[in-house]
Amino acid sequence: MPIWEFLQRYSSVVMHGTWVTCLQFLLAALVAVSIALVIGIGKLSANPLIRGACVVYIELFRGTSLLVQLYWIFFVLPLFGITLPNFTAGFISVGLNYGAYGAELVRGAIQAVPRGQWEAATALSMSPFARMRRIILPQAIAIMLPPWGNLLIELLKGTALVSLISVTDLMFQAKQINASTYLSAQAFGTALIIYYLFARGLITPSMRWAEHAVARRLGRS
Amino acid sequence: MVRFMNVNKSYGKLNVIEQLNFDVAEGEMVSIIGPSGSGKTTVLRTLMTLETINDGVIYVEGKPLTHMAKGGALVPADERYLRRMRTSIGMCFQSFNLFPHMTALQNCMEGPVQVLGLSKKEARERSEELLHMVGMIDKRDQHPSRLSGGQQQRVAIARALAMRPKVMLFDEVTSALDPEVIGEVTNVIRKLVTEHNLTMLMVTHQMGFARDISDRVCFFFGGKIEEQGTPSELFGNPQRERTKQFLSAVKEAI
Numbered sequence: 001m002p003i004w005e006f007l008q009r010y011s012s013v014v015m016h017g018t019w020v021t022c023l024q025f026l027l028a029a030l031v032a033v034s035i036a037l038v039i040g041i042g043k044l045s046a047n048p049l050i051r052g053a054c055v056v057y058i059e060l061f062r063g064t065s066l067l068v069q070l071y072w073i074f075f076v077l078p079l080f081g082i083t084l085p086n087f088t089a090g091f092i093s094v095g096l097n098y099g100a101y102g103a104e105l106v107r108g109a110i111q112a113v114p115r116g117q118w119e120a121a122t123a124l125s126m127s128p129f130a131r132m133r134r135i136i137l138p139q140a141i142a143i144m145l146p147p148w149g150n151l152l153i154e155l156l157k158g159t160a161l162v163s164l165i166s167v168t169d170l171m172f173q174a175k176q177i178n179a180s181t182y183l184s185a186q187a188f189g190t191a192l193i194i195y196y197l198f199a200r201g202l203i204t205p206s207m208r209w210a211e212h213a214v215a216r217r218l219g220r221s
Numbered sequence: 222m223v224r225f226m227n228v229n230k231s232y233g234k235l236n237v238i239e240q241l242n243f244d245v246a247e248g249e250m251v252s253i254i255g256p257s258g259s260g261k262t263t264v265l266r267t268l269m270t271l272e273t274i275n276d277g278v279i280y281v282e283g284k285p286l287t288h289m290a291k292g293g294a295l296v297p298a299d300e301r302y303l304r305r306m307r308t309s310i311g312m313c314f315q316s317f318n319l320f321p322h323m324t325a326l327q328n329c330m331e332g333p334v335q336v337l338g339l340s341k342k343e344a345r346e347r348s349e350e351l352l353h354m355v356g357m358i359d360k361r362d363q364h365p366s367r368l369s370g371g372q373q374q375r376v377a378i379a380r381a382l383a384m385r386p387k388v389m390l391f392d393e394v395t396s397a398l399d400p401e402v403i404g405e406v407t408n409v410i411r412k413l414v415t416e417h418n419l420t421m422l423m424v425t426h427q428m429g430f431a432r433d434i435s436d437r438v439c440f441f442f443g444g445k446i447e448e449q450g451t452p453s454e455l456f457g458n459p460q461r462e463r464t465k466q467f468l469s470a471v472k473e474a475i
């Protein structure tokens with residue numbers, strides 16, 4: 001079947017899958033960013049208990065495979081009385097996993113803000129919370145945006161795994177089409193191109209734009 | 222106003238301040254001079270509570286700075302107490318340390334709004350007045366990256382003053398500046414001395430400036446005050462050998 005006809009026949013299925021992937025990406029990114037901020041800042045806490053908990057979190061989620069984590073959250077947690085629908089289990093797993101990587105980006109960026117900024121904020125008697133929120137984080141964000149761009153692309157690719165717990169994302173639909181038609185090249189070729197366009201056509205330009213916006217706030221452009 | 226009592230500060234085995242006893246009266250302008258590594262910066266930083274001291278007590282306005290009274294004894298102060306004590310002290314740094322993501326005006330308003338709880342309007346009026354005083358009112362909407370070193374340091378002075386501190390600390394505020402702009406910063410400090418009744422502690426390498434404006438000059442050596450006196454005493458007739466050596470070495474450098 002020519003690709004042209006293939007697209008005509010399966011476009012609505014592919015579109016639906018793309019839409020689900022899009023949602024998975026956005027929700028997982030939201031989870032990842034939130035977790036990364038909490039764990040990344042927590043890792044710098046003066047309290048050894050908080051610090052320890054954050055180290056354990058990062059080790060656990062970076063040291064084991066995302067697929068195993070996904071199965072744990074979807075198949076094992078119900079045994080402990082926590083049952084999540086597959087859609088929710090999907091983006092939460094991906095978010096928790098990439099959040100652990102993001103936490104290191106947050107920690108690194110915070111530590112890269114010059115010492116003098118902490119000291120100037122302290123000399124103004126700012127509280128630790130105000131110091132972080134008003135002075136340190138805005139500068140840390142400028143430092144960590146470029147690596148976050150890469151991480152979000154990784155996260156997008158990671159969402160393909162949710163098809164394994166039957167979330168009807170782009171990868172799931174490609175597999176379905178392949179299974180029923182054996183048009184492997186067309187099915188997976190289309191998926192490949194859409195993932196690529198999503199990453200390079202949407203995520204990369206958005207991050208560029210965000211970097212410019214932040215640079216402008218720093219009076220640098 | 223400020224009193225160091227038997228203060229010790231060490232980094233590991235290195236004793237940076239040893240048994241320091243040091244008083245600064247209200248409204249007094251004290252300059253601290255001395256060779257590099259003699260602990261001058263550390264004295265200011267302990268007073269700003271950027272460093273903790275190992276032993277002794279620092280008093281500000283009669284209240285212990287790093288300790289608080291609890292059940293009749295002095296215990297190390299908690300964060301909240303420290304924060305309250307800090308509001309009476311302001312500090313300017315060698316490297317300015319302006320907040321790069323804020324304009325000159327926002328830099329000055331940040332403390333009054335976030336810490337003192339002033340309204341935006343009050344903070345803006347206060348900040349604009351101070352930016353005017355340091356000659357930076359025209360640049361109020363510029364980010365630090367657009368300002369020269371001398372301009373940044375003047376904004377930093379305005380930012381510290383916006384908190385209405387009782388004690389101001391200046392740590393080599395002209396050392397990072399090109400020679401031709403040093404004057405614009407020293408003139409601001411001069412103005413503060415003549416027009417305001419601030420207590421000031423200034424670490425400096427500019428002997429001429431220290432001589433001009435100080436009530437008292439302290440020569441630090443090895444974490445102690447080796448010699449102190451009025452500018453004419455210390456510069457005109459130094460008693461200790463180390464002071465003489467230091468002053469002649471500085472003179473040769475010029």
Ligand SMILES: Nc1ncnc2c1ncn2[C@@H]1O[C@H](COP(=O)(O)OP(=O)(O)O)[C@@H](O)[C@H]1O
Binds near residue numbers: 262
């Ligand atoms: N954070 C630190 N850790 C270890 N040693 C330090 C630290 N800060 C300062 N020192 C040391 O303390 C001594 C005094 O430093 P400082 O007060 O900055 O001297 P000054 O300002 O008179 O040049 C120096 O020997 C310096 O190397």
Ligand SMILES: [Mg+2]
Binds near residue numbers: 261262263393
């Ligand atoms: Mg110094």
